[in-house]
Amino acid sequence: MAYTSERPPRAESSDDLRARIPGWGVDLDPKDRPSVPKLRIQEDRTGAHWEFPERQEEKWPRERSTEHKFLTPVFGTSCPPHGISGAMRRFAYRKYSEARAAHWLLLLAADRVDAGEQHLRSLLTTRPDNPITQTGVRSEVFAHGISARIGRKRADVRHHPLDPIIVAAPWVVAAGLVVKTVRSVRRRRR
């Protein structure tokens, strides 16, 4: 077909589609679509009964974006910052806005440090991290990991071998550090 002003006729008419597909066209009119138009004043305020919410108590200095005027009245209190990763996180929030790559790269780096710190700390508890149970790899057996991947035309199997490397990395690094420390202690003793 040449490039002309109309699309070629549709394979299925609206009537055919209405007959074949339950609910076809019930939201044809944009007025029936809840998110059209994008900005729409919500008269019921979805149940809110305040102009500005009461403020939640700040129990430790809560890190916040430099793009905010103040600490938001409500915030999450999961996992307060601690250790080296905590210092990195506080610095990333204090120093760089969300517009800066440094902000996010520091936070990502802090995540890796956090994982390392927590793995080491877990070794001192009665419940050390266990890469077998925590990665859920046992499901490879009962959920048929091999047949799910072979001959299935999947694009992601090519990078699945990278996953164990990512999982093992902190353990390898930790083991390396331990070996290094032991060696240097021995050397100093001699």
Add this chain to the structure above:
Amino acid sequence: MRAMVYRGPYKVRVEEKDVPVVEHPNDAIVRVTLAAICGSDLHLYHGMMPDTRVGMTFGHEFIGVVEDVGSSVVNLKRGDRVMVPFNIFCGTCWFCARGLYSNCHNVNPNATAVGGIYGYSHTCGGYDGGQAEYVRVPFADVGPTVIPEWMDDEDAVMLTDALATGYFGAQLGDIVEGDVVVVFGAGPVGLFAAKSAWLMGAGRVIVIDHLEYRLAKARTFAHAETYNFTEYDDIVVHMKKITDHLGADVAIDAVGAEADGNLTQHVTAAKLKLQGGSPVALNWAIDSVRKGGTISVMGAYGPMFSAVKFGDALNKGLTLRMNQCPVKRQWPRLFEHIRNGYLKPSDIVTHRIPLEHIAEGYHIFSAKLDDCIKPLIVPSGT
């Protein structure tokens, strides 16, 4: 209480944690009766979202029973069965007042570029999520809704994110009667987006993925025409071929940050974290849609830059629309659609996993084993 806890990339376990308490007069504490794992949780699980802290409990899709309420709560009481949208929002800031609940300005001190989300890293406010026996629900008068008597629990939990998001994604496509709509991704969000496109009058709905079992679901559940991108040398050229070389009118990205199909993009984003996300599906969407067409992005990307083909989008005069879904805004209309039998969201649920086995649940969903499409999490007490 028992709660899922993040231990670092690819590692989660169930731990004993303190039951959350009321921290603000408008908080509620909800005992979770059913939760789910979302494709978004995989981005956290893989360590892609900045400021995901070891010890956090994930989970932004859950329903439950109100266990305790703060002093200012008037719309809920102990014992109410509630469904909780994944967004945490205040109801009165500039954004909430206009219905952009996912962009609330009063709930996330950590970032202004995103609102508050349960169990979704500190970048989304630092709230623990619902893959646990109990969860703190801020702004209890605003977010949660009592589950209607007639609604199934599994349908209710799908309404807290996946269904609402797919439906919202179709709306952002501004579909007009007869439009050709292509959906990238046949996960929960893509399946619901494809199904919703018909409600808005699409003339043809095409779904692209590389997982055959999900494409099969797209054909039966969403009545879609499907293509496996691994079978084509270049999926964009194929899309042109099947649309008279004009391209689709609307494309929906329901894949997001970990898109496959280009190893360099995937590895730099999902494994090395050098970009906010792998925009393979988004770039395919940009190149597959016709000039002047619309792209709706539902797939989630990290806050860093991603290698998006912006020049093509400009030169083609595309409209790019996107957001986190403002879930509660979708509910009244979606309740009607479910009641009328146009939608049966729980049809895509494939797994019901006890909370104690959540590590296996994450692995199965992440590695796409056992034909998994949507895993639900059943807390220990229920």
